[in-house]
Amino acid sequence: MANRGQRQSGATRTAPRNRRSQRRVDDEGLLPVLARAVREIENAVRRGPVPMSTRSRFQAVGLLVREERTRVKADPELNDNQRGEQLKRLDGIATILAQSAARDSTLFTLLEPDAVVSDESSLLKREMLTAAGVVPAPEPEAPADDQAPAAPVDRRVIPQxxxxxxxxxxxxxxxxxxxxxxxxxxxxxxxxxxxxxxxxxxxxxxxxxxxxxxxxxxxxxxxxxxxxxxxxxxxxxxxxxxxxxxxxxxxxxxxxxxxxxxxxxxxxxxxxxxxxxxxxxxxxxxxxxxxxxxxxxxxxxxxxxxxxxxxxxxxxxxxxxxxxxxxxxxxxxxxxxxxxxxxxxxxxxxxxxxxxxxxxxxxxxxxxxxxxxxxxxxxxxxxxxxxxxxxxxxxxxxxxxxxxxxxxxxxxxxxxxxxxxxxxxxxxxxxxxxxxxxxxxxxxASDIPARRIADIPVELDDDEGRSIREAERDLARRLVSRYERAAEARREAGHAVDAIDEDLIGKVAAWERDETTEKTGENVFTMVRRIGRAKAGLAADYTAQLARSVGKVVFFAKHVDVMDAAEATFAKRGIRSTSIRGDQTPAARQKAIDGFVNDPDVGVVVCSLSAAGVGLNLQVASNVVLAELSWTDAEQMQAIDRVHRIGQEEPVTAWRIIAAQTIDSTIVELIDSKAGLAARALDGSDEELGADHDVQVKALAALLRSALTERA
The missing domain is CATH 3.40.50.10810 (Tandem AAA-ATPase domain)
Structure with missing residues (x-):
């Protein structure tokens, strides 16, 4: 019977002759080796800047913990007590790794799915397996350093x-x-x-x-x-x-x-x-x-x-x-x-x-x-x-x-x-x-405005993006059908109606807006919310890039699920974050603010537009990411002003994430047409936009107008 406690995928071990010998091998097996290694990592991280040797050991231990956890969960020869005991010991090792990484968040990047395993990490991993009595599988031969391996043949294409x-x-x-x-x-x-x-x-x-x-x-x-x-x-x-x-x-x-x-x-x-x-x-x-x-x-x-x-x-x-x-x-x-x-x-x-x-x-x-x-x-x-x-x-x-x-x-x-x-x-x-x-x-600083907005269009080219665009087409078809019924009623009453009647387009859009809410079918509200969820990962990825590049970043979103998705992405990228939400107590809210402002290891604060758009001072950052659009320019300007305040010593840039080829683009055009994008980009003008109701109606009108034009 193979050693049930320390078997590794891709590795072999000589089977013990009896349970007594198996207990002895387990006592000197992989878990004690990992425990000693993780304590060495913990001590090295506490001493100060993390050297490359410790980074390599961190990566090797993390990979072995991940592989051993998978093996233990799938091992049919372990009973529930044995499996639980081994998983508990692995959790203890993983906890020490996480505590060490909290002192240097760049360590988290070593365990990301696309992280490259360094040669030193691979060697340490093999040494630990050998010390545990495991015979590591032979490593595949690496290509020469000056040669680029060919991409898989079945993936290469030549467009016509x-x-x-x-x-x-x-x-x-x-x-x-x-x-x-x-x-x-x-x-x-x-x-x-x-x-x-x-x-x-x-x-x-x-x-x-x-x-x-x-x-x-x-x-x-x-x-x-x-x-x-x-x-x-x-x-x-x-x-x-x-x-x-x-x-x-x-x-x-x-x-x-x-x-x-x-x-x-x-x-x-x-x-x-x-x-x-x-x-x-x-x-x-x-x-x-x-x-x-x-x-x-x-x-x-x-x-x-x-x-x-x-x-x-x-x-x-x-x-x-x-x-x-x-x-x-x-x-x-x-x-x-x-x-x-x-x-x-x-x-x-x-x-x-x-x-x-x-x-x-x-x-x-x-x-x-x-x-x-x-x-x-x-x-x-x-x-x-x-x-x-x-x-x-x-x-x-x-x-x-x-x-x-x-x-x-x-x-x-x-x-x-x-x-x-x-x-x-x-x-x-x-x-x-x-x-x-x-x-x-x-x-x-003399070259650039004190406050500017930079738009980042993104492509939603996955299944959710295609579903959103199909839902927009369904909404447009419903608007066209309503327009045709209203036009026919006007003609029967003896009124002239143009093929594309702007007055009627406005009325149909207003009817649609007034008769729907976020809870009634596919409409302008649910469309915008779905787009926000679809953009969440892309917006968070861009925020992570900014945080690594220029320091602290303020991330704004309208909906809780977008905030949750963003925080999950930051954790995966090894970036510490805190959040400001509407359901927090005053004490919890202040703790989140203090963490972002005072803790140098907190790179991002995730904020609700409605809960954090006013009354905060976050000028420790000079970059803002607007993951979801507001219905008014005033709301997004209030959010930006949490950073662009008296005492801010650096120019402020707000990065607005926009889903291309969706109603997102229409909404931002409507907002900018009223606020004056050029004025905002040059001098931070706070010109009032008007009611959000107006933008919603105009967004629906633009969708209807586009559908009628395509049909004409």
Whole structure:
């Protein structure tokens, strides 16, 4: 009989000969090994900053606890008492892990489903299994560090529109005219040195206040083409690209317009076609921004298998989640530039996502002599300085083992080696001069308004999103039917009725609004609530990115289930949060406020628009996420004013999450048409919107008008 207490999936163990020997093996088995390891982790975390060795041990113990729990629950040879006792011991170990992670919330990220298991964690895990008497299963052979594994063949696709483009340009060839520019520099002193470690270390050694941004030229103008006027810090990057600079790690804080800078830098560099790789939550926003800043450049967004893309577009936007399906044809498309948004997504260079990105970057650099490569992130470092490595590889500054030609040349020019004291500041400056740009809101405060709203459109492309759009069509059909009955009644009474009668549209919309409530069938109220629930995860993900990038964030929602979903997401991402709700006692409410304001480990406060929209001071944050829309601009402005208050020292940005291709977009247009979006974006005008009843009726009228127009 196998050892019932310590059997592992993927591992084997010699069976004990009797129960007495089994008890002895259990006493020296996996649970005691895990208990000793978790105490070591607890002690190390209490001592201060968590070293990499402890992080690796934390990940190994967490994975083993997870696997052992699954095994114990499924083991048919355990009786209820045995199973309960082992699960109780595992819970104790997990509790200590959680308490340790509460001291350093970044530890939670090591146990996320997509977290990459480091080599050191894998080794520690095998050592603990061996110490427990378990023979670990052989590990699969890893691919070479400089090779990107092919995506599964059955997932790769080539959209028909891409085939059409290839047939239209059958002789498109790579440009190797400037291959000499990529030749290895003449190396003398540094040819035998290991330099990647010292380069990374040079950033750790930098003193407070050390320059962290390359020098950029003064812009000749803030007006680029016929688009909106740029802010000075944006125009500097565009001017740099126009002057010939081709690689940028653009690490501006959120809210400083990195998207516009990237698009106009591509225009200045002639870097089209341009590939843009982004998180799913912002890909629709990229298409909208491209239409705003580069309206003469066709843009296409890849959804799923890409059946509806424009193969002749100048700008191709794809999200990380579907990159594996398209990496094949993207590598041969002939891109002259590539932008990586939220570039910290590739911090783990061994993940499949990162390997695809790095392979595409290498193919673009091989096919074109001087492509534009831009890594955009407000969070260049998530855990430690090693997170720089993959981003530098994407930009071509280093490869898997050594600096690239341009960086090596700069290091040789210093005349120094890592043994020289002056090497580290010189090396750091050499990297910065390759293209690191970092500006904070407070650094460019004169360029930006004291308060602004930035819209983030999101695609609801799952089953719930499709269900919402079908429900909207049902609502529109009901409105059309009601309109037709009313029109027929008017004609019978001898009144003339236009095919699209604005007066009648308004009356039908008002009737619909007055005769329905949130509890009676599918209507404007239930539609908005369903959209809010569908956006919750995307809004929370974006908030988590902000919290890791710029610190504390205030998250507003209208409904309790959206708040619950957001808090669950934050917990999963290892971000501590608190909440302010309508059903709290005054004491509980104040405790939540104090926790957010005073505890540096609390990154997000989840607020009810109705319960927390007034009477609070949350100016410890300067970023607000509006996960659900209000019916009036006044309500959302009151929410923003919890942060934008006297004493606030930083510009405030409110990120409004909008579900594209739904009534959400209509509502926000109605609100902005009355409040004046331009005034709000420039000077924070508090112009009154009018009653929420008016917006609801107009939203229904817009839905009806659109349906009548499509039918006409």
């Amino acid at each position: 529109a891409v085939v059409s483009r290839q047939l239209a340009n059958p002789f498109l060839a790579p440009d190797f005219s400037a291959v000499d520019e990529r030749r290895e520099p003449q190396t003398r002193r540094l040819s035998t040195w290991e330099l990647i470690g010292p380069l990374l270390s040079s950033f750790e050694r930098a003193s407070d206040g050390a320059v962290a941004s390359m020098g950029l030229p003064e812009p000749a103008s803030l007006q680029i083409g016929k688009g909106p006027e740029l802010m000075k810090h944006q125009a500097e990057v565009v001017e740099g690209a126009a002057a010939g600079h081709r690689t940028f790690l653009l690490a501006d804080e959120p809210g400083l317009g990195k998207t516009a800078q990237a698009l106009l830098a591509a225009e200045a560099a002639g870097a089209f076609p341009l590939l843009v790789v982004v998180p799913n939550v912002v890909k629709t926003n990229w298409a909208r921004e491209a239409e705003l800043w580069t309206p003469h450049r066709p843009v296409t967004v890849i959804h799923g298998d890409g059946h509806n893309i424009d193969g002749f577009a100048d700008i191709v936007v794809v999200n990380y989640e579907v990159l594996d399906r398209h990496v094949g044809w993207l590598g041969h498309f002939g891109f002259r530039g590539m932008v990586l948004d939220e570039a910290h997504f590739i911090k783990n260079a061994s993940s499949q996502r990162s390997r695809h990105v790095l392979a595409l970057s290498e193919q673009i650099r091989t096919r074109h002599p001087r492509p534009l490569l831009m890594a955009l992130t407000g969070t260049p470092l998530i855990n430690d300085i090693e997170d720089f490595r993959a981003i530098w590889r994407f930009l071509g500054w280093i490869d898997a083992k050594k600096p690239g030609p341009a960086l090596m040349g700069r290091l040789e020019e210093t005349g120094l080696t890592p043994l020289d004291g002056g090497f580290y500041p010189a090396a750091r400056q050499s990297v910065i001069d390759l293209g690191i740009v970092r500006r904070r809101k407070v650094d460019v």
